[in-house]
Amino acid sequence: MFFNRSKDDPLVEGMEQFPTLLMEPWRVNELIEEEAVIQRRRLFRAIAWTRMGVALLALIVFFFYGHLDSVVTVVLLCYIIFIFALMLRGSQHPDGINRYSFLMAIFDLSLLSYFIVINDSKAEIGFLFLSVLLSAMLMPFGRLLIIVTLAALSIAIGSMKSVINQFYWPFSAQNWWDILQTQSHLFLPSENLQAILAMVVGIFVTAVVANRLASWSFRNEVKAQFRYKQVRHVLSFNRSIIEHLKSGVLVLTADAKIISINQRAIELLNLSSTQAIIHLRDLSIDLARRYQHWLSSGIEAPMPYRHNEGAQEVSVSFSGFGQAEQRSVVMMNLESVNESLQQAQEAKLQSLGRLTAGVAHEIRNPLSSISSAAQLLGETAENPQQKKLTNMIVTNVKRTNQIISDILGLFKETQSRRELLSVNETLTQFCQDFSLANSERRFEIYVTGEKDLSLYFMFDAGQFDQVLWNLAQNALKYAGVDNLIITLQYQLAPSRKNIYIDVIDNGKGIPAEKIPHIFEPFYTGGTSGSGLGLYLVRELCSANNANIVFMPFEGDDAFGARFRIVTQTFFSKNTKPKAG
Structure with missing residues (x-):
C-alpha cells in the first residue's frame, strides 16, 4: 500500500533539490515509498536472520559446554521456527513489518526472561541489550518504549532472582506479603538498585540513540537507492539513444x-x-x-x-x-562522407524526379499525336526509306512513353501492403507466370532452395512480383546467350534471422566498371531501356525493409550475374512480425 507523502515527510525532505530523472516525475512520492518498502523489507529480513543466528550460536555453545538439555533445545528450536515464520510473513506482507518486529521483540524478552530465571549466568543481560538494539533499528518509538520497559522488568527480575530462590515455591498471597514486609531489604539492596538503574538507563539511552540513528540512516539509504536507480535508468536510456x-x-x-x-x-x-x-x-x-x-x-x-x-x-x-x-x-x-553524399544525391533526385514527373506528364499528349501521325505516314508511304524512318519514329515514341511510365510509376506515392509470403510457393508461381508471358523466348527458369523448410518472408506481393519481373526481364535482354538459364535460389543466412533470395543467370554478366552505377537512376548498359529498372527495384526493396545487392561471381571462369535480396525470415505463417 502506498501513501501520499507530503513535502514535510522525512523521506521526501531534500528530494526537491534532486533533479527529477524520471519518465513520470509526478510519481516521485509513490516511487520513494516503493523504495522505502523495499529497504524496510530488506532490513527486516537482516534483523530476523541475526536473531536466528544468535539462537543457533547459543545452541552450539550450550552443546559444547554441556548445558544443553531437552527443554533448552525445544525452546530455542521453537524460537528459531517462530522468527523464521514471522520473517516469511513480513516479506509477503510488508505493511505489517512493524507489527511482526514487535512480536519478535516480545518473544525475545520472554525467552531471555526465562533463561534469566533458570540460569545463574549474566550473559542473558548482554543478549537483552542486543534484542533491544535490534528492535530499535526498525520499530516505531512508541512501541520501542514498551519493549524498553519490559526489558527493565526482566533486569529487575534477574537482580531479585537470588533472593527469590531462598524461599520455597510456590507461595501463597499471605506468604508473599510477609516476605515483602520482612525481607524487602534483600530484594532491593542499595548496590542492586544502583546496578538496576544503571542498566535500565543504559538500555533506554542505547535504544533511543539506536532508533534515531537507524531512522536517519534508513532515510538516507532510501534516498541514495532512489537516486542510484534513477541515474541508472537515465544512463541506460541515454545509452540506448546513442546506440x-x-x-x-x-x-x-x-x-x-x-x-x-x-x-x-x-x-x-x-x-x-x-x-x-x-x-x-x-x-x-x-x-x-x-x-x-x-x-x-x-x-x-x-x-x-x-x-x-x-x-x-x-x-x-x-x-x-x-x-x-x-x-x-x-x-x-x-x-x-559517402552516405552524406548519397543522401544529398537522393534528395536532389527526389526533387528532380518530381519535376521530371510533372514535365513527363505534359509531354505525353504531343507524343501521342506524333505517334499517330507517324503510323499514318507509315501506312501511306510507298518509299521503303520513308517506312523505315516512320517505324523509327514509332519505336522511339514507344520508348519515350515507356520512360515516362517508369518515371510516373517511380515517384508515385504508394504504401506497401506487406504480408507473410511463402518463399517456395511465391518463387514457383513467378516462374510459371514469367514462362507463360515469355513463351516465345527460348530460356529456362526454375527454383532451387531448402524446400524441406517452411520459410516465409514479409513483402508486398505485387511489389515483390515487380522486383523479380524486372530482374528476370533484364536477364532476357542483356544475358547475350542462346541457352539462357535463370535460377531463383533461396537459402537461410548463417544467423538464421534473414533469408537470401538470389536471381542468377548464366549470361555474359556485368562489366566491373559498370557495377558501381547499376542502381543509379537513368543509368543503362545498352541503347534501349529507361535506366530506371534497377533503381526501382532497390526502392521497392527498401520500402519493404529489404536490401538488394549485386554479387559478382569470383574466379577466372566466372560468368553470369547474381542479384541477392536480403530480408527477415519467418518459420511460421502464424508468426506475428515485429513492428517496424
Whole structure:
C-alpha cells in the first residue's frame, strides 16, 4: 500500500533539490515509498536472520559446554521456527513489518526472561541489550518504549532472582506479603538498585540513540537507492539513444577521456569490439588534435578523416554540453562522407524526379499525336526509306512513353501492403507466370532452395512480383546467350534471422566498371531501356525493409550475374512480425 507523502515527510525532505530523472516525475512520492518498502523489507529480513543466528550460536555453545538439555533445545528450536515464520510473513506482507518486529521483540524478552530465571549466568543481560538494539533499528518509538520497559522488568527480575530462590515455591498471597514486609531489604539492596538503574538507563539511552540513528540512516539509504536507480535508468536510456543514432558518436570528457562509444562509430572507424580505449589519443592522435583545436578555438577541421584502410571516410564534428568556458561533456559526431553524399544525391533526385514527373506528364499528349501521325505516314508511304524512318519514329515514341511510365510509376506515392509470403510457393508461381508471358523466348527458369523448410518472408506481393519481373526481364535482354538459364535460389543466412533470395543467370554478366552505377537512376548498359529498372527495384526493396545487392561471381571462369535480396525470415505463417 502506498501513501501520499507530503513535502514535510522525512523521506521526501531534500528530494526537491534532486533533479527529477524520471519518465513520470509526478510519481516521485509513490516511487520513494516503493523504495522505502523495499529497504524496510530488506532490513527486516537482516534483523530476523541475526536473531536466528544468535539462537543457533547459543545452541552450539550450550552443546559444547554441556548445558544443553531437552527443554533448552525445544525452546530455542521453537524460537528459531517462530522468527523464521514471522520473517516469511513480513516479506509477503510488508505493511505489517512493524507489527511482526514487535512480536519478535516480545518473544525475545520472554525467552531471555526465562533463561534469566533458570540460569545463574549474566550473559542473558548482554543478549537483552542486543534484542533491544535490534528492535530499535526498525520499530516505531512508541512501541520501542514498551519493549524498553519490559526489558527493565526482566533486569529487575534477574537482580531479585537470588533472593527469590531462598524461599520455597510456590507461595501463597499471605506468604508473599510477609516476605515483602520482612525481607524487602534483600530484594532491593542499595548496590542492586544502583546496578538496576544503571542498566535500565543504559538500555533506554542505547535504544533511543539506536532508533534515531537507524531512522536517519534508513532515510538516507532510501534516498541514495532512489537516486542510484534513477541515474541508472537515465544512463541506460541515454545509452540506448546513442546506440540507435545513425551517426557514430563518441562521448568525451573535457580532458579527452572516452566515456562512451556507440556501435556505429566502431563500424565507421573499423575498430575491434574487444579493443579497450580509455583516452582519445590512444584511439587517434589526429582526432585528439582536432578535439583540442575545437576546444581552444571553437572551429572544426573541414577535412574528412579515415582511421585506417578498412575504415570509411568520415566528417568529424563536435557538440559541447555545459557552459562554453567549461565543457564538462563533449559529443564527437562521425558522419560517413559517402552516405552524406548519397543522401544529398537522393534528395536532389527526389526533387528532380518530381519535376521530371510533372514535365513527363505534359509531354505525353504531343507524343501521342506524333505517334499517330507517324503510323499514318507509315501506312501511306510507298518509299521503303520513308517506312523505315516512320517505324523509327514509332519505336522511339514507344520508348519515350515507356520512360515516362517508369518515371510516373517511380515517384508515385504508394504504401506497401506487406504480408507473410511463402518463399517456395511465391518463387514457383513467378516462374510459371514469367514462362507463360515469355513463351516465345527460348530460356529456362526454375527454383532451387531448402524446400524441406517452411520459410516465409514479409513483402508486398505485387511489389515483390515487380522486383523479380524486372530482374528476370533484364536477364532476357542483356544475358547475350542462346541457352539462357535463370535460377531463383533461396537459402537461410548463417544467423538464421534473414533469408537470401538470389536471381542468377548464366549470361555474359556485368562489366566491373559498370557495377558501381547499376542502381543509379537513368543509368543503362545498352541503347534501349529507361535506366530506371534497377533503381526501382532497390526502392521497392527498401520500402519493404529489404536490401538488394549485386554479387559478382569470383574466379577466372566466372560468368553470369547474381542479384541477392536480403530480408527477415519467418518459420511460421502464424508468426506475428515485429513492428517496424
